[in-house]
Amino acid sequence: MKYTLTLAMSLMGSVAMADPFVVNASQPPSTMDPAFACDIVGNGYVAPLYSPLVTYARKTYEGPEGVTVTAEDDSKIVAALAESWSVSEDGLIYTFNIREGAKFASGNALNGAAVAASLNRALSSGACGTYYMEAGSFGNTQSITAEGNVVTITLAAPQPLLIHSLTQPNLSIVDVAVADTNGGNDWMANHAAPSGAYVLAEYQPGVKAVYHANPNYWGDAPLESEVVVNFISDPSALLLQARNGAADVTLGLPKQMVNQLSNELNVVEVPSPRFMIVGLPNNVAPFDNATFRQALSYAVPYEAIQQSVAFGYADSFFGPFPPEFSAYTEENGAARAFDMDKAQALLAASGVTGPVALELTIMEGNAEQEQIATILQGAWKPLGVDAKISKLSASAYVEVTTTPEKTTAIVRFDGPSIADPAWLLSYDMFCQSPYNQSNYCNADAEALFGEAVAIPNMADRQDKWNAIATMWIEDAPRIPVYADVFTAVLDKDVTRWDFAQDGPFDLQNWGR
Amino acid sequence: MTSLILSRLVSSFIALLGAALVAFVALRLAPGDAARLTLGAFATDEAVAALRSEMGLDQSILTQFYVYIRDFFTGDWGRSYALGEPVRSLLGQRFPATLELGLYAFCMAFVSALVLALWGAHRKGPISDGVPKALGVLALGVPQFWFGLVLLIVGFEMTGLFPGPAGRLPATVTPPAGPTGMYTVDALLHGDLKTFATALHHLFLPALALGLLPFGFLYRLLRANLEDVSGAPFALVARAHGQSRLRVMVATLLPNAIIPMLTASGLIFGQLLAGSVLVERVYNWPGAGMLVTQGVLQQDYAVVQVFILLSAVIYIVTNLIVDIVAASIDPRLAKGGA
Amino acid sequence: MRHLFLPFAILGVLALAVFLGPLLWRIDPLEMDFTAFLAAPSLDHPMGTDATGRDVLARFLAGGRLSLLVGAVVMIAGLVPGALIGLISARVGGLVDTVLMRVMDSIAAFPPILLAMAVAIGLGGGLWAAVLGVVVSTVPFFARLMRSEVMRIRSFPFIEASEAMGGTPWFTLRWHIVPHAATTMLVQCASVFGYAIITLAGLGFVGLGAEVPTPEWGVMITEGMQYALTGQWWLTIFPGLGILIAVVGTNLLADRLSKVLGGGNS
Numbered sequence A: 001m002k003y004t005l006t007l008a009m010s011l012m013g014s015v016a017m018a019d020p021f022v023v024n025a026s027q028p029p030s031t032m033d034p035a036f037a038c039d040i041v042g043n044g045y046v047a048p049l050y051s052p053l054v055t056y057a058r059k060t061y062e063g064p065e066g067v068t069v070t071a072e073d074d075s076k077i078v079a080a081l082a083e084s085w086s087v088s089e090d091g092l093i094y095t096f097n098i099r100e101g102a103k104f105a106s107g108n109a110l111n112g113a114a115v116a117a118s119l120n121r122a123l124s125s126g127a128c129g130t131y132y133m134e135a136g137s138f139g140n141t142q143s144i145t146a147e148g149n150v151v152t153i154t155l156a157a158p159q160p161l162l163i164h165s166l167t168q169p170n171l172s173i174v175d176v177a178v179a180d181t182n183g184g185n186d187w188m189a190n191h192a193a194p195s196g197a198y199v200l201a202e203y204q205p206g207v208k209a210v211y212h213a214n215p216n217y218w219g220d221a222p223l224e225s226e227v228v229v230n231f232i233s234d235p236s237a238l239l240l241q242a243r244n245g246a247a248d249v250t251l252g253l254p255k256q257m258v259n260q261l262s263n264e265l266n267v268v269e270v271p272s273p274r275f276m277i278v279g280l281p282n283n284v285a286p287f288d289n290a291t292f293r294q295a296l297s298y299a300v301p302y303e304a305i306q307q308s309v310a311f312g313y314a315d316s317f318f319g320p321f322p323p324e325f326s327a328y329t330e331e332n333g334a335a336r337a338f339d340m341d342k343a344q345a346l347l348a349a350s351g352v353t354g355p356v357a358l359e360l361t362i363m364e365g366n367a368e369q370e371q372i373a374t375i376l377q378g379a380w381k382p383l384g385v386d387a388k389i390s391k392l393s394a395s396a397y398v399e400v401t402t403t404p405e406k407t408t409a410i411v412r413f414d415g416p417s418i419a420d421p422a423w424l425l426s427y428d429m430f431c432q433s434p435y436n437q438s439n440y441c442n443a444d445a446e447a448l449f450g451e452a453v454a455i456p457n458m459a460d461r462q463d464k465w466n467a468i469a470t471m472w473i474e475d476a477p478r479i480p481v482y483a484d485v486f487t488a489v490l491d492k493d494v495t496r497w498d499f500a501q502d503g504p505f506d507l508q509n510w511g512r
Numbered sequence B: 001m002t003s004l005i006l007s008r009l010v011s012s013f014i015a016l017l018g019a020a021l022v023a024f025v026a027l028r029l030a031p032g033d034a035a036r037l038t039l040g041a042f043a044t045d046e047a048v049a050a051l052r053s054e055m056g057l058d059q060s061i062l063t064q065f066y067v068y069i070r071d072f073f074t075g076d077w078g079r080s081y082a083l084g085e086p087v088r089s090l091l092g093q094r095f096p097a098t099l100e101l102g103l104y105a106f107c108m109a110f111v112s113a114l115v116l117a118l119w120g121a122h123r124k125g126p127i128s129d130g131v132p133k134a135l136g137v138l139a140l141g142v143p144q145f146w147f148g149l150v151l152l153i154v155g156f157e158m159t160g161l162f163p164g165p166a167g168r169l170p171a172t173v174t175p176p177a178g179p180t181g182m183y184t185v186d187a188l189l190h191g192d193l194k195t196f197a198t199a200l201h202h203l204f205l206p207a208l209a210l211g212l213l214p215f216g217f218l219y220r221l222l223r224a225n226l227e228d229v230s231g232a233p234f235a236l237v238a239r240a241h242g243q244s245r246l247r248v249m250v251a252t253l254l255p256n257a258i259i260p261m262l263t264a265s266g267l268i269f270g271q272l273l274a275g276s277v278l279v280e281r282v283y284n285w286p287g288a289g290m291l292v293t294q295g296v297l298q299q300d301y302a303v304v305q306v307f308i309l310l311s312a313v314i315y316i317v318t319n320l321i322v323d324i325v326a327a328s329i330d331p332r333l334a335k336g337g338a
Numbered sequence C: 001m002r003h004l005f006l007p008f009a010i011l012g013v014l015a016l017a018v019f020l021g022p023l024l025w026r027i028d029p030l031e032m033d034f035t036a037f038l039a040a041p042s043l044d045h046p047m048g049t050d051a052t053g054r055d056v057l058a059r060f061l062a063g064g065r066l067s068l069l070v071g072a073v074v075m076i077a078g079l080v081p082g083a084l085i086g087l088i089s090a091r092v093g094g095l096v097d098t099v100l101m102r103v104m105d106s107i108a109a110f111p112p113i114l115l116a117m118a119v120a121i122g123l124g125g126g127l128w129a130a131v132l133g134v135v136v137s138t139v140p141f142f143a144r145l146m147r148s149e150v151m152r153i154r155s156f157p158f159i160e161a162s163e164a165m166g167g168t169p170w171f172t173l174r175w176h177i178v179p180h181a182a183t184t185m186l187v188q189c190a191s192v193f194g195y196a197i198i199t200l201a202g203l204g205f206v207g208l209g210a211e212v213p214t215p216e217w218g219v220m221i222t223e224g225m226q227y228a229l230t231g232q233w234w235l236t237i238f239p240g241l242g243i244l245i246a247v248v249g250t251n252l253l254a255d256r257l258s259k260v261l262g263g264g265n266s
Helices: A002-011 A040-049 A112-123 A128-134 A177-184 A235-244 A255-261 A290-298 A302-308 A341-349 A365-384 A394-402 A421-428 A443-453 A460-473 B002-028 B033-037 B044-056 B061-073 B086-120 B130-141 B144-160 B183-189 B192-230 B233-240 B245-263 B265-283 B288-297 B301-329 B331-336 C002-024 C056-092 C093-108 C112-122 C126-156 C157-164 C171-203 C215-226 C234-261
Strands: A021-025 A056-059 A068-079 A082-087 A095-096 A142-145 A150-155 A197-202 A207-211 A228-230 A250-251 A266-279 A358-365 A386-391 A409-414 A476-488 A496-499
Touching: A021 A207, A021 A235, A040 A197, A040 A207, A040 A290, A040 A394, A040 A443, A056 C002, A068 A082, A068 A266, A112 A142, A112 A177, A177 A266, A197 C126, A207 A302, A207 C234, A235 A250, A235 A255, A235 C234, A250 B265, A255 A476, A266 A290, A290 A365, A290 A460, A290 B233, A290 C002, A302 A365, A302 A476, A341 A365, A358 A394, A358 B033, A365 A409, A386 A394, A394 A409, A421 A443, A421 A460, A443 C112, A476 A496, A476 B044, B002 B061, B002 B301, B002 C112, B033 B061, B086 B130, B086 B265, B086 B288, B086 B301, B130 B192, B144 C171, B144 C215, B144 C234, B183 B192, B192 B245, B192 B265, B233 C002, B245 B265, B245 B301, B265 B288, B265 C112, B265 C171, B288 B301, B301 C112, B301 C234, C002 C056, C002 C234, C056 C093, C056 C126, C056 C215, C056 C234, C093 C126, C112 C171, C126 C171, C157 C171, C171 C215, C171 C234, C215 C234
Parallel strands: A021 A228, A021 A250, A068 A496, A358 A386, A358 A409
Antiparallel strands: A056 A068, A082 A095, A095 A150, A142 A150, A197 A207, A207 A228, A250 A476, A266 A409, A266 A476
């Protein structure tokens, strides 16, 4: 079928759009607006549409035979829409030189003023755009101004994460003029005002998105001129289409199915700083008892879960930082053993007696979370924990995870957009942070965190991170079940594939 | 006759109101604040309160019921917050898929039930009578969704004879544009035989799974009726006139056996609608039934509520029509009050 | 009685297996064997294991106990109010009859499983909400049948005789009407038993039945659905067969009972 199509195309000569590159993905984005996209899945669909000022360099990964796999190298930032940039000695003023003659897809000039307008839009969005623009330090951005093609960002205090944050889709440049004429934020949720390699030719929320190459793009043309992304929530349908060759790339398949397909198709495996985690409600007795939490953390059959849920596409760790972080070391995050005797001893030491009721919150339709919750329910029973599993719809789940007071144990798949301890801890360490998934609160650790981020050179912070990790492991506020090995299933004709933590949708680098 | 129609109209109307009340009570009790669910997790309390009053949730229960009824009959069926679209347009988009599936399921069930019932009544023997009877009993005992999975395992996974659960057409085939939204019909209208065949191929397993229960039901109904009428005087007279058994069966008995089936058509519609909720999910069939299953799973009840009430409305209206038609065919019924 | 042998044999074997089986098969249906995920049927696990290493046979037996229990509960809980409503309707007549029957019409207008679904959602989900939903959907069938039975029996000469001989209405009811209606109601009970099992499984399939980790046949099929196309057929096939056997057994029983007892509905 494919062959005949290609043949027909070469006979007709010029019909380039006849055979689009098809991506099937399990999870649709909740919005197409970069300033409002908030999760690592949603960000991915936005990324192909908008250019960031700077971007991470690429490193090559070992992939299946015949496929060149690249991935972000987060130790190295290179120019993108900004040709060059500089940071003042005191770390307070960032200056970016925007490429001459760049244009939006609309034809509007992509100059300094347009970039500043876009960054200001993110800053004032009140959503994740603000978080990224401030790089987690709210109120730190003093001004974003433009003169000709030079954009200047002025900060109140040094924030070395800002340059990382600017690589993200959330701060990529939006054609504000187009957004505003069409109705602003409401319109942007389902449409695009692109500056990136692609334009959004068609978008049906929850069904499909069609990307066409942007003729006005300042950079190299993408490898594929038309990409169709289908959102297919049912795993067996995803599996089937992958097998039939109906999809060039399949994302979000349950690992068990990936495992099965690995005989017939190419499977790319990229260890990622994303993780499956169980947040314990640290403010609710007896989960406020650190020894009790320790006991629970030893009563988790980590190996078994990795085999049965992740089919081996997983890494073990126990600490605040997953193994893919450069701050991770054996000392601050080695895997925890499954040891029921130790768990029982710790339980006795904790003084917690009698049955403990616990609600395990999972997202409806997520078979992996359900399986983990079922295993935990059984594994914690001998410790007297009477766990009940509550499956919530996607929206109710978000509600529970964003409510400041957590009263249930939340099973969650998560990961920071930026693989840096300061970024990760800034939303899960602070006692007051609404993003704190387990209400973890340790004043000493928080003080150490303050000292760490005051050190301007990120490389010099390692000692502080180690000290925080030691406290964290002692406190066991959450239970990292495993770090994910990201998997993509590629059809045999796909030769180029690229992984980005926030996405992984740098579509321009995918192709046949 | 007029009085019969009038009394049937009145009792149907009462049943309709009652059904609406049942649906209202059952689903209004459902947990979750409809306004908050509509607006999402990040909504402010003021916005939720405003929407609550806009949705009439702060009104008295009686007013709410009145508004509910009025909205239902004026076609304002609310919004699915999970899909962000009005329920009416969602159901409108999905219904042709369900209708097409139901149609094929019904045809398969009806034809096979009829053939088997005639065969069994015509030639009474351990096989011709026993096998269909056993099939009928099995059909009523099989969980439809499970049967759908078994068909997939056998028909797709093991033998590869039929397509897997990938919906109505493979992803590579563009669905026919067309007036009905039923792919087989539209493909035929466009003279596109290849798409027609592909669509039919995709329809076969789900229609079989959906049709099994109506098959069992229809078979038993037809079989019992054929038994009844074959002993009736007019059948004996026909036989005495030297007509062959089969001829008598088809020409004389059939019309007499079919009337009771017509009166059961409300039930059959109900079976097909309820069945679509169970079967469509197994095949990823993008119909109204799958919308309902997803609605239940996502706790997005607007769609569920409308679908359930619609199923009752269809049942009541079908029965009303059938009663009136039956009474006009058979005047005895008009007196007895069906 | 020869007619009843087959259904009784089917149901008897099933009941014996699920109630006495655990004495022989001593594996806990919730116990996870971390060394055997998705293991195919073998001597250690005759029905294989599921995704968390639980023994499918043990879960099958536990699910069977639950299904049979639910069948019995629904039967009784539907029969009592249904029969009462039918009786009152028929005996009192008039406006009461009209009102009660219109209410029953309204309930019976829904396809039963959709009504059960609505009630289960309204009650917030969970096993017993689903069971109650199924109960509600059976009430009109019992009520209508009881009403028509009472009407039918009342027209018999021996009732007039009984009343002429000075029997109180209660006496007539107790000694003449109820015993005669009982046979028909028995047939109805048998078919409701099977209906309850299959409907509960259907509710479980759409996420409205038993909660994790309770083994229930419908939920087991749903959990196994994802594995149906990757070769682990045992997760779906066995619980489905359980439902099939139980429901076919009770349907046969209802059929044969109505034949043996003469008349009634099927």
